[in-house]
Amino acid sequence: MPTPDEITRHHDATEVIWVDAHPTGWTLRIEEPDPAWTQRYDEQAAAIAAALGERLLHLQHVGSTSVPGLPAKPVVDIDLTVADPTDEAAYVPDLEALGYVHWFTEPAWHQHRLLKHLDEPRVHLHVFGPDCPEVVRHGMFRDWLRAHQEDRERYAEAKRSAAARTTATGHDNGAVGFQMRYNQVKEPVVREIYDRMFRAAGLLG
Structure with missing residues (x-):
């Protein structure tokens, strides 16, 4: 189990190693809550579990599409835990067979691997280790937003504002630039919510 210091530590942007990122023409947008997002997660979770079997250690629906009532980009975020994210041969080919594209790798950020399924609604599969x-x-962030309406509404407004300020250049050209700009605009509100959440959980003094 990670320590409180590890859980509460915020990380800055790290080196990105591009794998198969490519232009798609997708435009960043915020949509009202859609039951299709949960259905998409359920379908993909079942497919991933069938493909990986015992190599799948943990799977969870995260991000804004996992919070009922929260507007979101129509992108279903899934966290996948495997024994060793660096052993890509052990899981990437099976995920590619499901239609996923290995987009990039961030070795300095918990050996994060991002794979994307580009069918609508999109799926971003985040691979981490135990x-x-x-x-x-x-x-924690998902569960906090589910339980706290004021922060859910505050976050929704921050997302709409961030999207409005980045959509002029918010086209997916295979890079992370527009997504990073979107995240940077809403980051102050996100950090405020994290702080309340961590203090309520007793992880911060």
């Missing part, structure tokens, strides 16, 4: 603090953070 006891990864980021997986804990994602689950």
